[in-house]
Amino acid sequence: MTGSLVIVGLGPGNPDQMTPEATAAITAAGDFFGYFPYIDRLSLRPDQRRHASDNREELARAKAALAMAASGGRVCVVSGGDPGVFAMAAAVCEAIEEGPEEWRNIDLSIVPGITAMLAVAARIGAPLGHDFCVISLSNNLKPWEVIEKRLIAAAEAGFVMAFYNPISKARPHQLGEAFDILRRHLPSSIPIIFGRAIGRPDETIRTVRLQDASADMADMATCIIVGSPQTRIIERDGKAPLVYSPRSDRGGSA
């Protein structure tokens, strides 16, 4: 008998930012696969089983979850944020494409979640108010040259950018290089927002100008939003500034 597989987005960290659809999918499932900290966020019943694994094992995790679903399990794969944004939904699709024919018959559904950049943006104003693009700065799965090319193209096209996976112990240099590239292609006054652990008890958020941005302002729990030349900062007495990108978008420089 073929079982089911649901891939669920848990949101950025605050349980209030998880959808009722995600909560219902978790209640209905029996076996849970995911990266340790996401599995730790679940409050499960005694009859529900955890299969936590390391961050770098996405494809192996996807295959294990599919194999269990194919043999009749009600399986749930969890991701932080949204499962389709640099996360498990693509890994499961890849495993299905490469795997045995029977995996295509599994009852598969994907439950979206609030992705990190939306949680960061909502904390600070509306920095994603006009056209934007999203780039993972991790070169684990793509060459650094591809990232450089995309940064330059996005800067020249006037996009706001959101950076995921900005830095890690194994990749300490990329973020500094990314800021150097941006400084060559964008005005040094554009706002850079560092949103860290948004929705969790230790969340922090700060905005600096590109000229003052440095790699030590981020860690792997940080999502960075790079303003376009039109993004503005509104200072407010006694309140955090608002950062927004106006809907009327003239494209190039401000």
Ligand code: SAH
């Ligand atoms: N699927 C996730 C992203 C996974 S990639 C999502 O949709 O949010 C992991 C990266 O997401 C981190 O390196 C960081 O850039 C970002 N991130 C995840 N949770 C975050 C949070 N609560 N606050 C800020 N950034 C976060």
